[in-house]
Amino acid sequence: MSFTSAEIRLWYEENRFKKQQTEASKKSSRDFGSASRNAAYIRKAFAPMVKLYAYDDLLNRLNKRFIEIFKTIPAEQAGVKRLTDGNLALLKGFEFNSSKPLEKLWLSETDLRIEADGLVKLILPEGEIKAVLKSHPKATEARLQLMGFHFDLDDTRGYEILEVNDLVIPLSNSHFPKTALALHLDHKGDKALIFAMGISLFTGTARFGDRRYYACKIIHALHLKDGVIVDFVAQPNWKMK
Secondary structure (H helix, E strand, O other): OOOOHHHHHHHHHHHHHHHHHHHHHHHHHHHHHHHHHHHHHHHHHOHHHHHHHOOOOHHHHHHHHHHHHHHOOOHHHOOOOOHHHOOHHHHOOOEOOOOOOHHHOEOOOOEEEEOOOOEEEEEEOOEEHHHHEOOOOOOOEEEEEEEEEEEEOOOOOOEEEEEOOOEEEEOOOOEEOOEEEEEEOOOOOEEEEEEEEEEEEEEOOEEOOOHHHEEEEEEEEEEEEOOEEOOOOOOOOOOOO
16 A cells, blocks of 8 residues: 555654644643642641641642642743742742631731741731731631741752741730741751641630631742742743744
8 A cells, every 4th residue: 555745744744743742741730740749748848737727628729729830830841840930929828727728817918027037927916906907806816826847949958847836816915016037047048938827716625626717828929049038020921923
C-alpha cells in the first residue's frame, strides 16, 4: 500500500499534535502535583489550627489557592514550576473556617515589622474591646491563637514552626492593651514567612461549638530574600504573531 504526500503530511501533523498534547499534559500534571505538595506542606505545618478551625472543604480550597499561585509563574517554566517564583502573597487571607471570615470576629489589623537584624515583630494594636472583637452575649472570654511557619523556598526545605501560647482576653475588661510578639529568625536565602491567626469565644472553659463563633485565616504571607520582602512582579505573557 502506498500513501500520497498529502496523506503522509496529515499523519505527521496528527501525531505531532498528539505528542504536543501529551508533553503539555505531563508538564501540567507535574505542576499540579507540586502545587498539591506545597498545600499539604502548609496544612501539616498548621495542623493545630486546622484541627481547631477547619472542615472537610479546607483541603480542596487550599489546593485551589496554590494552583492559583502556580498560575502566576511564567508558562515557560511549565513542568518545573517552583513556589519561589510564584505570588506567595495570594496565600494571605485564606480562611480555615469557610463559614466565618476572621474579620467578622477580630476587627483589628496586625502590624508585621521585619528589622534589619532579623527580628520579626507582630503587633496587635490597643483599643476598646468592643472595637477590636465581636463577642456574644454569653461569652466570658475570647482566645487568640497565633502560629507562624518560616521555611526555605529552595530544595533543602529547612523550616521553623512558630507556636505561641494562647492570648486570653477576658470580656469583662473594657480595654485591649497593645501586644507584641518578637521573634529572632534566620533570614539567609529565599524564605517564606507565613502567619495564621485564629479566635474562639468561650463561656467559662467551654468553647463555642457553633462555627459562627470561631475563625482563623492566614494574615501574612511573605517571600523574603535575606530578610528583605520580595514583591512579586508578574511576567508578561508574550505571544508569537
